[in-house]
Amino acid sequence: MPKQNFETDAIRCQLERTQFQEHSTPLYLTSSYVFDNAEEMRASFADEKDRNIYSRYSNPNTSEFIEKICQMEHAEAGFAFASGMAAVFSTFAALLDTGDHIVCSSSIFGSTQTMLNSIFPKWNIATSFFNVNNLKDIESLIQPNTKLIYAESPTNPGVDILDLEYLGKIAKKHNVILIIDNCFATPYLQQPIPFGADLVIHSATKLLDGQGRVLGGITVGKSDLIHKIYLFARNTGPALSPFNAWVLSKSLETLAVRVDRHCENALHVAKVLESQPQIKRVKYPFLNSHPQHELAKKQMKHGGNVIAFELKGGLEAGRRFLDAIQLLSLTANLGDTRTIVSHPASTTHAKLTDEQRATAGITPGMIRISVGLEHPEDVLKDVLQALKQ
Numbered sequence: 473m474p475k476q477n478f479e480t481d482a483i484r485c486q487l488e489r490t491q492f493q494e495h496s497t498p499l500y501l502t503s504s505y506v507f508d509n510a511e512e513m514r515a516s517f518a519d520e521k522d523r524n525i526y527s528r529y530s531n532p533n534t535s536e537f538i539e540k541i542c543q544m545e546h547a548e549a550g551f552a553f554a555s556g557m558a559a560v561f562s563t564f565a566a567l568l569d570t571g572d573h574i575v576c577s578s579s580i581f582g583s584t585q586t587m588l589n590s591i592f593p594k595w596n597i598a599t600s601f602f603n604v605n606n607l608k609d610i611e612s613l614i615q616p617n618t619k620l621i622y623a624e625s626p627t628n629p630g631v632d633i634l635d636l637e638y639l640g641k642i643a644k645k646h647n648v649i650l651i652i653d654n655c656f657a658t659p660y661l662q663q664p665i666p667f668g669a670d671l672v673i674h675s676a677t678k679l680l681d682g683q684g685r686v687l688g689g690i691t692v693g694k695s696d697l698i699h700k701i702y703l704f705a706r707n708t709g710p711a712l713s714p715f716n717a718w719v720l721s722k723s724l725e726t727l728a729v730r731v732d733r734h735c736e737n738a739l740h741v742a743k744v745l746e747s748q749p750q751i752k753r754v755k756y757p758f759l760n761s762h763p764q765h766e767l768a769k770k771q772m773k774h775g776g777n778v779i780a781f782e783l784k785g786g787l788e789a790g791r792r793f794l795d796a797i798q799l800l801s802l803t804a805n806l807g808d809t810r811t812i813v814s815h816p817a818s819t820t821h822a823k824l825t826d827e828q829r830a831t832a833g834i835t836p837g838m839i840r841i842s843v844g845l846e847h848p849e850d851v852l853k854d855v856l857q858a859l860k861q
């Protein structure tokens with residue numbers, strides 16, 4: 473839970489100093505921890521003591537990272553994972569039993585989509601998808617065996633905004649667990665728990681690290697649910713490495729300043745793109761033209777760093793645009809200091825059928841830009857020259 477202002481907690485929440493009186497948190501590269509005697513070892517394994525046993529269960533660096541995210545997200549507890557997908561998979565696997573049912577937004581990260589469509593059905597866990605523009609459909613999809621509702625906002629890659637307060641109310645009314653993947657917003661821009669989410673998931677690989685260095689993931693929220701996730705993870709081994717946790721905890725110290733600048737740059741780029749003749753439509757949550765602009769302003773501090781736009785020339789124009797890019801990066805990541813452009817229809821979402829892509833809001837000529845921290849005029853210069861080709 474937050475103690476001070478966001479920026480202060482992000483910097484001042486840290487482990488107790490060791491006898492060396494270090495100013496910055498040291499890296500604890502140890503796979504296990506020693507016990508003084510048989511009784512202490514017994515009590516620790518019996519969960520009677522809250523202490524480190526083995527780094528698959530917990531580690532000081534991971535604990536610091538988890539504590540920071542819990543404060544930022546207003547969460548009671550959390551567990552950190554080796555990647556965002558490890559967090560998504562372990563959270564689902566820990567909470568679901570065979571025969572359970574999921575209600576999920578059709579506009580979600582590609583690997584999450586694939587997991588729900590081809591992995592969970594093996595254990596007789598089915599998913600019904602709702603369109604992000606028809607949240608009213610959710611109630612009709614809920615069945616007696618529905619265990620959880622899952623959604624992202626803003627969505628990837630369509631940057632649609634889902635009404636978190638509405639989702640929270642529906643989940644509560646039907647007594648199902650609401651999980652929000654808050655990766656695109658980061659806890660600096662949006663906190664789903666006060667709106668009614670039970671759990672929040674992040675791919676820490678994106679803006680939380682923000683510098684394209686490490687993979688990581690985290691789930692935070694209600695302590696009873698986190699305890700189940702902890703027991704599952706403790707025995708199955710998807711834990712975040714201490715080194716990555718140390719990097720990520722440091723990254724959080726600059727999250728607010730970085731994300732402020734990312735958003736400022738993205739808004740500027742989005743405004744200029746809106747007036748380009750080769751572009752049919754620009755989608756950015758803090759543009760007046762975004763269909764859910766008012767909702768975005770209600771639940772987010774700024775609009776985030778991802779812009780989606782639709783080229784008039786469709787699939788071919790999308791590929792030509794990528795080929796003409798010079799400065800910016802063509803890569804699978806997002807939320808980096810470096811601006812990244814991608815063409816979802818031919819890359820991240822290529823494995824989906826045309827119909828699945830359409831319901832996920834991905835059109836053939838859609839380009840996604842994750843605006844970085846370069847000077848925005850240099851970003852624009854590259855985008856505009858590529859548009860002209």
Ligand SMILES: *Cc1c(COP(=O)(O)O)cnc(C)c1O
Pocket residue numbers: 555556557558581624628653655656675676677678687688689
């Ligand atoms: C990247 C991403 C993930 C997966 O995270 P990894 O760290 O790559 O495993 C999940 N959800 C969203 C919205 C993402 O952007």
